[in-house]
Structures are given as C-alpha cells and as structure tokens.
Amino acid sequence: MPQLLRVQNFNVSADGIGAGEDQTLERPFGHLDPGEMFAWAGATASWPNRTDPGGTRGLDDYFTRDFRNNIGAEIMGRNKFGPQRGPWQDHEWQGWWGDEPPFRTPVFVMTHHPRPSFTLSDTTFHFVDGSPERVLELAREAADGKDVRLGGGVTTVRQFLDAGLVDTLHVAVSPVKAGSGLRLWDSPEDLLDRYHLEVVPSASGVTHHLFWRR
Amino acid sequence: MPQLLRVQNFNVSADGIGAGEDQTLERPFGHLDPGEMFAWAGATASWPNRTDPGGTRGLDDYFTRDFRNNIGAEIMGRNKFGPQRGPWQDHEWQGWWGDEPPFRTPVFVMTHHPRPSFTLSDTTFHFVDGSPERVLELAREAADGKDVRLGGGVTTVRQFLDAGLVDTLHVAVSPVKAGSGLRLWDSPEDLLDRYHLEVVPSASGVTHHLFWRR
Incomplete structure (x- = not known):
C-alpha cells in the first residue's frame, strides 16, 4: 500500500478562507469563529x-472517524501549533x-526555529526546519507504513499543494462567508487540473469536498 | 469507547433484496448479479x-475504507459462508x-452444525451454535475492545435487528430492482422507530443509507 499524504477535516468558509486575520492566544483562528466552522x-x-x-453517526461521522484511520503521523505549520x-x-x-x-x-x-521534542500523552511533537519534501520524508518514516495527515494551516497546505505532494484532500466548506483572511482557494475548481473532485452536501449544512489525484 | 455492532457495506436492490433465490456454488447470490450490486x-x-x-477515492471510498476501520471480529450466517x-x-x-x-x-x-475452527492467512473461522446474544458476546471478546461487524446475509441481519443488537448500519441501495429473493426491508423507513436515518446519494448511482440508534 502506498503511504498517502492526506488533508483531513480541513474547514474553509464559502469563500475559501481557512483562518482569519490577527491570530492571538485567545483567538487561534483570528476573526473567524471556530465554533461555527467546526460545529x-x-x-x-x-x-x-x-x-x-x-453524537451523530451519519455522513459527517464518517469524516471525523477517518481523521485517525490509518494515520501514523501529522505535519503542521508553526501557526497551527x-x-x-x-x-x-x-x-x-x-x-x-x-x-x-x-x-x-x-x-x-514546521518552523525555522527548532526546539526540543516533547511528549504529551500519546502525541510527540517534533520541530523541524526543512523543505516540504524533507519533512514529508521524516513523517513517512515515523508513520511506519501508515498514511501522513497534513494538518494545516492554510499556508502549509498551499505549500505542499504547490510542491505536488498532497494525495487526497477532504475539505469541509461552511455555508458562511468570511470576507478576509488566509485563503485556501479562490474556488475548489482551482485544483481540477490535478485532482478529481466529488462534492457531497451534508444534512449539517457543510459541503464535503473530496479530492484525489488524477 | 463502547464496542459497536456494525453492519457495513451491505448491498440491497432498490426493492430491498440482498440475495437472490437458489444459492449455488456458482452463484453465491442466487439469481442476483453480485458484479452489478458491488460495482x-x-x-x-x-x-x-x-x-x-x-481506484477512486471519493465518497464511496470512505465506505469501503471503513469496512475494516476499528473492526476486531465479524459475525456471519452460514449461508454467507x-x-x-x-x-x-x-x-x-x-x-x-x-x-x-x-x-x-x-x-x-452461525450454524447448528459446528465444525473445527481453521485459519486462512489473517482470518480465523469459528463455527458456533447459539443465540445472537451469545454469539455477539463471543465476538466482542475476540474483538479485544474493537467493534464487531455483522456481515450478513439478510437472514442474519434481520435476526440481530429483531434482537435489538445492531448499533449502526450502512446499507448501499442499488438503483436496480430484483423482484424476488431475500428481503432486508419493505422500505428503509421500517427501521425509523428505532434508528436515525441519513440518505446520501453517490455519483456511482448507489444511495448510501446510514442508520444509528435513536
């Protein structure tokens, strides 16, 4: 089985925005309300x-269930941390x-300012300075045959998309518009040259966007 | 985490039929064409x-992926075997x-005619004569904390439904009518007194029916 790099349960607004401006300790998503985005x-x-x-066990639950399914490591940007x-x-x-x-x-x-690794419960955080290719190599090795999840934020996902390293994406699009902030795409169709897309509306109001390589 | 009993990737025709009549060695699904049902x-x-x-990695793939996710044992009827x-x-x-x-x-x-257990690759088959409750108890123990999949066929699923033992069901309904055979339901609404239902149409033509306990 190939070891995939998967974006999983990534949330954006109807206008493609994944995080607001002005991230602070109190507001990890800046002016966006994560409660609304993740409801x-x-x-x-x-x-x-x-x-x-x-909790419900309908369509949305397949996605939250898949968050961990066959995942052996995560890569995230420093601003998600x-x-x-x-x-x-x-x-x-x-x-x-x-x-x-x-x-x-x-x-x-991923950070230009490394620090020592540490462990909280079952999670160990490593801090690495390197290209997406190199970090993916490290994460694949740590994942021990399983897939790697690309956790975001927006800048990190775009960086790995630009490097052609992402195999699948699950993006949940909320019905609300954010107006400004960090933008994943102008439109999901931006990715259609490289990815298949299936769009699945959910009873909860979000629209699940599923991408996989052409 | 509770250990669920899950029906997973169970296929029926538009008129609720899961297997045709006259099962033989050559035709495990009787007069129904499994190629068409499982496409x-x-x-x-x-x-x-x-x-x-x-292979595709859209919506349908979430269901085939979930077939094994957190499953530690399967229960099947003798006619599936x-x-x-x-x-x-x-x-x-x-x-x-x-x-x-x-x-x-x-x-x-499940069979009234037990025989010795045997192992093929990673699968061990046990043959047990007992009530659904008793067989579920054995399967839960073997599943070691994970969920148990109820594999079918139709008669076995109905038996466990009647005993109130099934926690979730994923049933893929094909657009074709079978006419006669072993019937899971007259209509998916038969289960609404005991289960929530979400109906999710897929681009492939099947309609995924997701049930979970009220």
Whole structure:
C-alpha cells in the first residue's frame, strides 16, 4: 500500500478562507469563529475531542472517524501549533490542546526555529526546519507504513499543494462567508487540473469536498 | 469507547433484496448479479479485494475504507459462508474467498452444525451454535475492545435487528430492482422507530443509507 499524504477535516468558509486575520492566544483562528466552522464535526460521535457519549453517526461521522484511520503521523505549520512568531522566548507553550492532544501520533511542526521534542500523552511533537519534501520524508518514516495527515494551516497546505505532494484532500466548506483572511482557494475548481473532485452536501449544512489525484 | 455492532457495506436492490433465490456454488447470490450490486465498491481504491493499484477515492471510498476501520471480529450466517445445508459432509469447503479472505479478524459463522475452527492467512473461522446474544458476546471478546461487524446475509441481519443488537448500519441501495429473493426491508423507513436515518446519494448511482440508534 502506498503511504498517502492526506488533508483531513480541513474547514474553509464559502469563500475559501481557512483562518482569519490577527491570530492571538485567545483567538487561534483570528476573526473567524471556530465554533461555527467546526460545529458539523463537534456534533458527531467520533469527534476526537468529544468528552461525553452520544453524537451523530451519519455522513459527517464518517469524516471525523477517518481523521485517525490509518494515520501514523501529522505535519503542521508553526501557526497551527501556536500564536508565537520568531525565535522561541521559552519552551513553556505546548500547543492549544492541553494534556491530551487529539493527534496520538508523532507530529512534525514546521518552523525555522527548532526546539526540543516533547511528549504529551500519546502525541510527540517534533520541530523541524526543512523543505516540504524533507519533512514529508521524516513523517513517512515515523508513520511506519501508515498514511501522513497534513494538518494545516492554510499556508502549509498551499505549500505542499504547490510542491505536488498532497494525495487526497477532504475539505469541509461552511455555508458562511468570511470576507478576509488566509485563503485556501479562490474556488475548489482551482485544483481540477490535478485532482478529481466529488462534492457531497451534508444534512449539517457543510459541503464535503473530496479530492484525489488524477 | 463502547464496542459497536456494525453492519457495513451491505448491498440491497432498490426493492430491498440482498440475495437472490437458489444459492449455488456458482452463484453465491442466487439469481442476483453480485458484479452489478458491488460495482460501486469494486471501483474504489480501498476495496479489500483490489489486486491492482488505482481506484477512486471519493465518497464511496470512505465506505469501503471503513469496512475494516476499528473492526476486531465479524459475525456471519452460514449461508454467507457457503452453499451447503444440513450437516457437513466433509470439511473441505473453506468459504468463497480463497486463501486470503478479506476479513483479517476472527469470523464467527452461525450454524447448528459446528465444525473445527481453521485459519486462512489473517482470518480465523469459528463455527458456533447459539443465540445472537451469545454469539455477539463471543465476538466482542475476540474483538479485544474493537467493534464487531455483522456481515450478513439478510437472514442474519434481520435476526440481530429483531434482537435489538445492531448499533449502526450502512446499507448501499442499488438503483436496480430484483423482484424476488431475500428481503432486508419493505422500505428503509421500517427501521425509523428505532434508528436515525441519513440518505446520501453517490455519483456511482448507489444511495448510501446510514442508520444509528435513536
């Protein structure tokens, strides 16, 4: 089986925006409201952050369930990891996710400012400075035969798309417009020269966009 | 996490029929053409019986991918295992699937005529005589914390539905009518007193029906 690089459960607004401007500690998605963007996923039984039983097991649940299915590592950009910019002032910050990050695999954080690896519960964060090709190589090795998830944010996904390294994408498009922010695409059709696209509307209001290589 | 009992990738015709009449060695689905019924699944990248690379990675692939996701055991009826009826004449028959059955877990075959367990590649077949409750208990134990797949056929699914043991069902409804045969339902709405239902049409022509407990 080939080891795929998969974008999974990535959320954008109707106008293609994945994160707002002005990221801060209090607002990881800037002016965008992540509660609104992720509501479809939070309602499902398999949402990784779910603490109570229950939740729906319809179409949306297939996507939250697939978040971990056959994934052995994640790659993320530094801005998904935290709001700091430039050299680390200290190593106190350990991500937005508390003591039990939902990844449960090695995670490779792309940054020009490396720092020591650390482990929280089942997740180990590594900090790597290198090209997308090189980071993917490291993540594939750590994934031990399984697929690698490309976790975002927008800039990181675009960087890997430009390098031709992404095998599949699942993007959930919300019905709301964001107006400004970091843009994944002008239109999903931007990717049609390189990818097949299937568009699947869900009862929750999001429209699942599934891409795979031509 | 609860250990679910899941019906997965179960195929029926537009009129609710899952297998034709007159099952024989040559025609495991009787007068129904399984090629036609399973075409949607065979076209996907994650189809367990796929021998060549390629295949689609759209919506249908989420379902074939989920066939194995977090499954630790399967329960099937004797008629899914083979065309014989009554006491075994010998133990030569080892199922329809050749040397590498697609299950890759313990499989519990329900039969009033037990025979010794045997293993083919990653799949071990056990033959058990008992109530659905009792067989589910055995399968849950063997699944080691994972979910159990209820593999069919129609009679077995109905038996477990009647006993109130099924947690989720994924049924792919083909656009063709079968006319006669073993019927899963008169209409998917038969289950609405006990299950939520989401209906998701696919580009391949089948309509995925997703049920989960109310």
